Amino acid sequence: MRRSRVKRVLLTTVALVLAVVWAFPVYWMLNSAFLPNVVLQSTNPTFLPFGGSLDNLRTVATDPSFGSALSISLVVTLTTVVAAITIAFFGALAISRFRFRGRGSFVLALLLIQMLPAEGLFIAQYKMMSSLGLLNQAIGLAVLYTAAVVPFTIWMLRGFVAGVPADLEEAAMVDGLSRTKAFLKITFPLLAPGLVASAVYAFLQAWNEFTVALVVMTEQQSRTLPLWLRGFVQASQSRETDWGQVMAASTLVAVPVIIFFLIVQGRMSSGLVGGAVKG
């Protein structure tokens, strides 16, 4: 009995150390965001944000370049989410409710496309966007993002659509509802969690994306948030780096995403990491 107790304490200690290691960079970002640059420039690091203030966050958030990047990111992301969910919903209906010729090849193509890296495509996509006059246009970037997320979104929604038994719909039709009505009243509400999960997936992908944006959004005023953050670091580096402000900028980009991710993670991945979140 005593041996197993020692073992338990040991395992707990290891686990807590690992938890600290993984959470630390996020903590360090928040901590530095609250501290004035003078404190950060001193020889010894400050581990707790006592005496800190919201000054860095306020300075960064009121910078006009932040507002502009935020609005571009919002436009691109929302367009992507709406377009991807609509298109993927039809696609998911097709593959989970019907057998048709070419279905197998369609699914295979989706899965393969889903694996293609942006790094193997971005030069050609840049060329295409520039010849269409869509460089630095939110709509152009949104089209590329939608194409990138649709294959996996269809695959994800397919599971949810298949989970709603078609019998239920048919029963409603026997009870006198039209096919469309049966679908809208019975199937659609049951699909809501699936649609939310896919929307969050598309949102996170578009909001965080860096590579394609770097290539396609070449001008300073058309930067998305990740590009803005990179630019902010670079601009700061040419002077003495103001790490307090840089960390405040990171915090502004990251915190909404982290909160969003934590809220929906359970729903999004029940089945993906089965119950891992509930512990």
Add this chain to the structure above:
Amino acid sequence: MTTGTTTAPTPPITSPPQPQNRKRSNRLPLVLIVPTLVLLVAALGYPIGWQVLTSFRKYGLLQQFGAPAPFVGLDNYIALVTDPYMWTVVVRSVVFCLVTALVTVAIGGAMAVLMNALTAWVRVVLQVALLVAWAMPVVAAMTVWIWIIDWRRGLLNWALVKLGFDQAQGHNWLAQPLSFFVVASVIIIWMSVPFVALSIYAGLTQVSTEVLEAASLDGATGLQKLRHIILPLIAPVLSIVMLLQLIWDLRVFTQIKLLQDAGGVANETNLLGTYVYQLGTGRGDFGTASAVSILILALTIVLSAYYVRSLMKEDV
């Protein structure tokens, strides 16, 4: 983009798909997939086609400004294969990818086994920490790491000096290619472990406790149970997670690019992704850049075959 670290490998499936044969539906499914087809052909198919053609053309700066781009057959590919720098980049990318992916899966797997043995509250603490790290947007995470390893005021050098390594004072970790890649690898491992650990842990929770208890009654030790019961049962999850890590680590771009921005020497630290970027946007050599891109796509498809096949099996 299709590869973000938050990408889930398997969709949540609540119940097995139930194929329906409907009579009046021959046309409907085809109509339903039209938007997907149009989008994918326009935004991915067309660029891939262009890229294949361009990889057989001479397409440099002159062609960017309107000069005709003559077909040169396999010249771009031959130039690549005979270019020692290209081989350096390929070997570097493969080694970087193998090391990073192996260490990620090893740490993630060990963490999953650990989670399985923990009391509930400790496990939740560890899982929340992993989720927070997982949720960090890549660019924000890179920015914090660059601050931590900053040569002048970074936490890392301060801590090393405190521990007695005086030479760490003012050491720039990004200046030497080797330490540059170690830093990149550590950061990528930090970013990827949460997904790996949580997926393998999910696999472990599927291992039935009755079987394990039966094995204990028969006198099996912990290690024996791990080798003969647990490992075979989670082998599918393990291989898929490993494969995804290999595919994702082979074309890392964002992390390498941002570390190069922060002070790495680009030529000595290029991996495949940043090399294409440099060829295309830096030198305007779209012919060669297309050839490298085709190579990356081909490699990805070969590596993905097994994963895609295993996903297809889920699609009844």
